Amino acid sequence: MALATGTRTLTMAQAISEAIGQEMERDPSVFVMGEDIGKYGGIFSATGGLLDRFGPERIMDTPISESAFIGAATGAAAEGMRPIAELMFVDFFGVCMDQIYNHLAKNTYMSGGRVRLPVVLMTAIGGGYNDAAQHSQCLYATFAHMPGLKIVVPSNAYDAKGLMVSAIRDDNPVFYFFHKGIMGLPWMAYFEGSTTPVPEQPYAVPFGEARVAREGGDVTVVAVSQMVQKAVLAAEEAAKEGISAEVIDLRTLVPLDAESVARSVDKTGRLLVADEDYLNFGLTGEIAALVGERLGSIKLKAPIKRLGVPGTPIPYSRPLEQATIPQVGHLVEAMRGLMTTSVA
Amino acid sequence: MEPTAEQLLWMYETMQVIREYEEVMAKVYLEGKLPPHIQKGLAFDIGSGPVPGEMHLAAGQEPVAVGVCAHLRKEDTVVGTHRPHHFAIAKGVPLKEMTAEIFGRATGLGRGKGGHMHLFDAEHKFSCSGIVGASLPPAVGAALAARKLGKDWVAVAFFGDGAANQGTFHESLNLAALWKLPVVFVCEDNKWAISVAKGMSTAIASNADRSTAYGIPGVRVEKNDAVEVFEVGGEAVARARRGDGPSLIEVKTDRYFGHFQGDAELYRPKGEVEELRRNDPIPALAAHLRARGLLDEAGDAAIRARVQRVVTEAYEFARSSPYPESAEAAQHVFV
Structure with missing residues (x-):
């Protein structure tokens, strides 16, 4: 097999789903849960094409039950899995906040570091397309304010891929926020600077480096x-x-x-x-x-x-x-x- | 499903450990919390003494813990509640490290960072939460992981009757039923959600009936009895282990102490606890064992001596353990 060393221009959505797909190929413990992440490919296309490649056992559409599936991500991670859970809009945190900040974010600490929770929670943020007060917030500072979650906020496709790879490989809970207006969706205006060359090979962009x-x-x-x-x-x-x-x-x-x-x-x-x-x-x-x-x-x-x-x-x-x-x-x-x- | 002699004796001794543990804790908890050791004018100080903070004791609720956990293996997962000691003991969590955690010591399960409502033991696959209704989603996740890993492990979520009115209850039952996951949902109906009686908070008499909404089996155990719980729990665990999906069990049980230690229990009818204690499940199981020729005076005395010893050793271990260094407060936010 020839080494894939090429670089293409990708949208941020394509870069994110590519990162998830490559990590799923590398590590069988990675799987995704969320609403409309299967056939639909994620409302903002973060899981586009993954159902066809990995099937419904690893790309799992869930009921509209954020507390249950985000809590289940915590439970599965404690058993050694590496779940990715998508909260469709960050604005929906109100229906599942207890499982996020009282459990996912605190259980490692309260166990004295003995419980590892390698969960990636990913979510869509931002306004600019007239979706009003319940679907347009960013809220990353709310989650950065509370201890126990790593907070990732990419601005472009290259970073989005590398930061997602780092997020999946991290042994801690990571909350990954993608802005709808830089995903490069065909149905929403976006800033073109977010669509960048992205290497085909997996690579990690480390956390904490501006x-x-x-x-x-x-x-x-x-x-x-x-x-x-x-x-x-x-x-x-x-x-x-x-x-x-x-x-x-x-x-x-x-x-x-x-x-x-x-x-x-x-x-x-x-x-x-x-x-x-x-x-x-x-x-x-x-x-x-x-x-x-x-x-x-x-x-x-x-x-x-x-x-x-x-x-x-x-x-x-x-x-x-x-x-x-x-x-x-x-x-x-x-x-x-x-x-x-x-x-x- | 009949318990074997070995299982009966395990349940009996484990119930004794739980009862002894909770009764000792009830006394230890009061150390340093009463006048003249506290701020002048106070009758009680929750933050003082060797075991500070809230304390929820499970004396009287032993049958639900042992009757279900008798069927579990080390690889099975248990998620408990804010009143967690009986579940932890029945799941095999080491008593010394658990007690040290409750004393806030460096040798505790969580190095003193969790306390009595937040006991985590990854080795024995036990955890719990101080939030009502929070035990169900992680148990669903543990069951999902078991299936993904190709194991026949089972996950048990214990929760109180108050939690059956939380959204997490309904979300979790639906998800587990939908995905046919190996979970056993066990509701402890001790009648009281802190001070509000079940009849004042829950629209139906039996939470087990709520299983029909999710197309899964639901059984209510009407008696606070280890053998009866064992029989119902055994079927549910076996069903989960064979891959046939989740079940819901509600067990009528009795809370002998207040919601928390220091609770004046003004809401409770006078004499209720005395009445409940007349149906104490521990002597009831002893009588059952005697009738089957599995226990005599000498055997019972030997069990009590063992129980006394392990509980005493656990408290001594906790008391003699060091507190964590204050610099450790900043550690373990991340691994």
Whole structure:
């Protein structure tokens, strides 16, 4: 058999299902449970084509019973299996949160490290297509806030594959969030920067290593997921005005690569944290705080700027939603603001 | 399914261990929690003493644990409840490490990180949860894993009658029935969901009837009796092991202590516990054993001496074990 060393351009959805398929071939203990993940291939195509390859014993459509099948993933993992469970929209966490944060996230700790739970929980996040307040949230910060889950938030196909491989091979629970608006679906507008060359061979992207999505010297923009794509576009806009922005893609929130953020802000002296999750008590505050705690060595040229969804649910109507979720234009404006203000 | 002499004697001795363990715990738990050892003005301090936190004891509920676990092997999985000691003991969880965990010591099952409601023993495949209704989904998962691994292992989810009104109960029964998984769902009906009587919370008299909604067998055991539980449990475990799918059992049982230690039990009719204790399942099983010529005075005395010894040794082990170093608090979030 010839070594497959080629690289093709894949959408993020194709990259995720390829990673799952390759890991399932490598390791018979990997299987997938979720709603509409079989014939449908996942509502957002994360399991496209897998049923035909692996059959219904390993690609298992479930009833609409998230507590039962996510709890079952925990139970099966404790027995040595490596389940992947899909929560169709992260917004549905309310019906199964107990099994996620009281059991999946805590049992390893409460067993003194003696119970291993290699579960990948994957879920769709994000708005931008007018699905309103119950189907548009990001919520990764909610799960990063609580101990016991590794939090993965890819922004493009290359990372999506490598991070999924790492997630499946990890012996801990991993919550993997894919943004609907970068999956490259044929029925939803997406940011084309998320569709990238992807090697055919399996490879792992390690957790806790941020990626410099774009180098720059004036402003550091920290983001994850779809917001990385917006930040890159915003940086290109800003460049026309002579602003050089560096975009840091965190890739994982737990573990968090604080050093890469600090290093970049140390270089630029200006920080914009742009996020599609809620602004209050979330990722933007966390990143701002980690810089704030390093002000003994980092010299800021301007006060930190944060963009996120303010304290409102995601509204339905198009102009309302676009005003609520930070857009490319908002990021450019924020960068301009950083260049024209200074610290006291 | 009749128990053998060996099984009868195992159930009897295990029930004795559970009862002795819980009665000692009831006393130990009070150490350091009463005046004059606590903050002035308090009558009780839940956070003081060698065993802090909540304590839910299972004295009186021994038959459901031993009657089901008598059929299990080490590779079978048991998931218990916030009142877990009787299940853990019946599943073979080592008493010393379990007690050390309840004392919050470094030698405990979870190195002191879980406590009495969160006992994890991967070797004996036992776990439990402090959340009502949470035992069912992981048991379904364990059964799913057994099938995927090609093993004839069985998973048992124990839960209380209060939990039968949780969504997890219905979701789990449906999923296990749909996938025909080797699970035995065992409901302990001790009549009380903390302070609310079953009749005030549950629309039907027998939770076993809920099995019909999922097309699986459902049996209610009306007597708090180890042999009766054994017979019904045996059929359910055998059915699961042969690959014929899940069953639901509800066992009428009796809670001798409060919901938690320190519970004033103002909701309970006066004299209820005394009445229940008149039907104590342990002397009842002793009488059964004697009638069958399997137990005499000397044999009974020998069992009691063994029980005393293992329980005493477990508590001594826990008391003499060190507390974990405070730096260990940050460990084991991830493996």
